[in-house]
Amino acid sequence: MVQVRAQQPINTDGSVNLDAWLEHMATLDPAVDREGLRAACEFAREAELQAKEGQHRWAENASSFRTGLEIAEILADLKLDQDSLVAAVIYRAVREGQVPLEKVSERFGPVVAKLIEGVLRMAAISASVNPRDTTVFNSQVQVENLRKMLVAMVDDVRVALIKLAERTCAIRAVKNADEEKRHRVAREVFDIYAPLAHRLGIGHIKWELEDLSFRYLEPEQYKQIxxxxxxxxxxxxxxxxxxxxxxxxxxxxxxxxxxxxxxxxxxxxxxxxxxxxxxxxxxxxxxxxxxxxxxxxxxxxxxxxxxxxxxxxxxxxxxxxxxxxxxxxxxxxxxxxxxxxxxxxxxxxxxxxxxxxxxxxxCAHWRYKGTDVKATSSHYEEKISWLRQVLEWHEELGDIGGLAEQLRVDFEPDRVYVFTPDGHAVDLPKGATPLDFAYRVHTEIGHNCRGAKVNGRIVPLNYSLQTGEQVEIITTKQGGAPSRDWLNPNLGYITTSRARAKIIHWFKQQAREQNVIAGKTLLERELARLDLASVDYDKLVERTNLKSVEDMFAALGAGDLRLAHLVNQAQQLVEPERDYDQLELIPRRAPSQVVRPGGRGDIQIQGVGNLLTQMAGCCQPLPGDPIVGYITQGRGVSIHRQDCPSVLQLEGREPERIIQVSWGPVPVKTYPAEIVIRAYDRSGLLRDVSQLLLNEKINVLAVNTLSNKEDNTALMSLTIEIPGLDALGRLLARLSRLPNVIEAKRQRAS
CATH class of the missing domain: 3.30.460.10 (Beta Polymerase, domain 2)
Structure with a gap:
């Protein structure tokens, strides 16, 4: 039910009885410093009295001073500290321009001023809310405002609590306002602040915000119940x-x-x-x-x-x-x-x-910087970790579309929480590596990373971090630089888009000549490992829409072009009759079961499969590319990439012939492939290779080993079943990292 608030004690002249009010505050929280709070009240009251006539009021007949007292009452009930109460009393005076923030800092200190500044940043959201929107998060204009809001909450959770109390006062005060304003405030409170109160576990605030919002958003339903x-x-x-x-x-x-x-x-x-x-x-x-x-x-x-x-x-x-x-x-x-x-x-x-x-x-386990108060529960850190999670997701994707849902529903526990050597918690996506951690802490730490320790033990940079581990990054003292191998998804060094973006940005800043050399080396090494070295680079560059082979190498070296994409294009050039992303030879199933891209089985036309389709030669779409269909005369539906210039022209001339299509489900198949491993002979080599294949769930059809006593090397030939080229590249990369392995490469049939 809606909470009935107590009226503030009033003198005979209509002013607030500060002595009685401070007595009431002491009953809410005996730890309140009455004299310090009295000074803040007198400061805010004086600021309001000196305000010019006709100044903007946030609600009709509202008093910034009395609103500040009401905010402070809510926070005292939550047992917040003295700085928060002082900031609450003064906040509305600063918000309405009655007193500058610099004067607050001089009088009450930088901590109070910083809290007010944080709440002011969060208030920027209110200014841009459209009351007719179903959610406040559908405007790209608010992206930066939301970032400031989340940063403020992560830096000091007291900012979020003060804002919650202020919005509680706001929605209480709009009872007699016009319908448009009631709806606007209720929409904002329901979409942002009620879920935030739930996340922070403040039950009685959450219930009041939800009930009051519901009262104004669905008045008939509210009255009925x-x-x-x-x-x-x-x-x-x-x-x-x-x-x-x-x-x-x-x-x-x-x-x-x-x-x-x-x-x-x-x-x-x-x-x-x-x-x-x-x-x-x-x-x-x-x-x-x-x-x-x-x-x-x-x-x-x-x-x-x-x-x-x-x-x-x-x-x-x-x-x-x-x-x-x-x-x-x-x-x-x-x-x-x-x-x-x-x-x-x-x-x-x-x-x-x-x-x-x-x-x-x-607030039940209150802790903040600069005190000796210790938290008795991990729930505080969990809540702050959730806020950091939302912030990082927002920074990485640069998209705000699903943030309202992220705030509203319970998040899935697919995060890991690790600690810095100083004990600060850092949250990362599940499967994150020490390199992801390094770039999460600071870009330069990521660039200079040369090793990592987890719980005091050296681990590989592609180690998968687990919750509760302490991570220490080993950096070079000289000017460091990221490795291009870190961008190779087959090696598993990074999993977050944040880390990938930082690395790509670094390479973009390097000289073109270096990128050309590095890109060429990277491509030649991967093609040699996959036994695709005979590819024609001139034909390959035609598939990248770049002007020259040198441009292709430079784009690859700078990170603008994905290695996996180039390798798949090379596979199509060497084996044009094979599936786009499959390997070679004949699948172990009947040929009639094979579904080739460009055939009828793997394209869904408005939800229906097995219709006549053909791949457009102008853009050559690949499985996974965004696509559209164009109805031809007598040749079925031509499939184009959505950004294909030809289909864009056709859409302008004949929009009625453009239809929606999508990639249909492709059955998972495995294909036989021959690989060769050359290594210095040692005890347990075959066991380690077998264990890696087992971990990767790779089925082995045949194995042949040959040892050379003269140079103490071993040559292993294996026939394995593999689902695709990407999986083969990942397997060969991991085999190459086994101790004593000189090289692991694919060997195609002669």
Whole structure:
């Protein structure tokens, strides 16, 4: 339900009674420094009194001073520190231009000024919200504003908490505003700040923001549910009182000291459950609910047993969030039972500490730089890690399209959290390597990286990091430079787009001559390893849409051209009759099962396969390229790349003949390939090769080994099954890194 706020104490002349207000603040948080807070209040009040007539007000008849007091009240209830309370009192005065930030810094210190500055950056979002948008995140204009918002939250979570409190005041204040303003504020609060309160685990703020937003966004639905709740309110309260007495008596008999209270079900959560499960109001189990607070965790489960002894448990309506906490740190036991008189009843059971955390979230384990306060839980770091995750994803993709959903739904646990030598947490995508970590910390550390230690042990740069590990990057003291091998996906050195972008940018800045030499060396080495050295470079450059072979080498050396793309093009030139991304010879299945690109089976025309298609010779699309179809006369549908100049001209002249097409599913097949491994002979060589093939899930059809005693070398010939050229390149790269291996390459049939 919507929270009813207490009125501020007023003098007979209509001004705020500061003494009484400070007394009230001390009841909310005894640690409040009354005199320091009084100075901030007098500063803000004086600034408002000196403000010019006709100055902009953020709400009709609003007072920046009294709004600051209300923000501070919310934060005191969250047990925030003194600097946050002072910043809250003064914030609206700075926001409305009544006092400069420099004066705040001089009077109250740089920490308070920095907090206000962070909240001001977040306020930039409000200025650009279109009230008719279904989400505030669909405008590219807001990309930079959102970046500032997220940076502010990551740097100091107090900024986010002050902004949450300020938006709570804002949505309370628009009750009598015009419909357009109510809708705009509610849309912003619902899309940004209610999910943020949920992420930070601040339950009572989240519920109030959701209910008030829902009230203005869906007024009819809100009134309907509110009236249904009000109709049975007296009966429900009497029923809950009887349930509480019965449960309290049984708990006391077993020696458990419990605080039992009725729990108000919030209107938005009722509506959401009705929509999600297709239920009627009468079918909502937790409209009648009680909450049980006990001292210890084991008391929770004892109390649960008593509840299930008293009343019959409803199947599939039990959640143990103590053993399996929610991602925002919420812990509790939830159960639904058939209570007295056959009525459905929800019971929540948790410890007092869990309840404090459910209400206060990140504030229950308060920690920030410059104090000696220690966090008693990892939930603070988890919340900050989530904020950093959103920020990095935004920086890497440069796209804002899915950020609202990222804020609104629970994120999948596909991240790893590792530590720097100083103990700072860094989050990365699952499968990230020490090189990804190095570029995440700082670009120069990535460029100068020459090795890595994980938990004090030297590891390869393509080692897959695991959560909880401590990573130390070994850098060169001289001017370092990234290796071009790092960009080779077959070697697995980097997985994040951030690291790849930094490396490519470095190579783009190098001299063209160096890029030409490096690109040529890189291509020749890979083609030799795959036994494609006979490729005609002049024909290969025609497929890259570049002007010369030198341009091709330069683009490859600078990172603008992918090595895998060139290798696939070379494969098509050497073996034009083979599948674009497959290997050679005959698949182990019947030839009729093979689906060749350009045939009818691998193109879906508006969802339908097995229609007559042909690949356009002008752009030669490959599987994975964005494509469109052009209806020809008598030759079916011609498939073009979406950026093909020819199809762009056709679209202008005959748009009715352009249709939607897509690559259809291609069955996974394996093809036999011959590879040769030359190595210095040693004990266990064959075992290591076999183990690597096993790890890569490669099936071996034949093996032949030959040792040369004169130069102590071994030559191994293997026939393996491989799904494609990319997989072969990755396998050969990993075989080459085995101890004593001189080279591993493909050997095509003569």
């Amino acid at each position: 509110a009236s249904l709740l009000h109709e049975r309110r007296l009966d429900r309260e009497q029923y809950i009182a009887r349930v509480m007495d019965q449960l309290r008596e049984r708990l006391n008999a077993t020696g458990i000291k419990a605080d039992i209270s009725g729990r108000v079900k919030h209107i938005y959560s009722i509506w959401r459950k009705m929509q999600k499960k297709g239920l009627q109001f009468s079918q909502i189990y937790d409209v009648r609910a009680v909450r049980v607070l006990v001292p210890e965790i084991h008391d929770c489960y004892t109390a649960l047993g008593i509840v299930h002894t008293l009343w019959r448990h409803i199947p599939k309506e039990f959640d143990d969030y103590i053993a399996n906490p929610k991602e925002n740190g919420y812990r509790s036991l939830h159960t639904a039972v058939i209570g007295p008189e056959g009525k459905v009843l929800e019971v929540q059971i948790r410890t007092h500490a869990m309840h404090e955390e459910a209400e206060l979230g990140v």
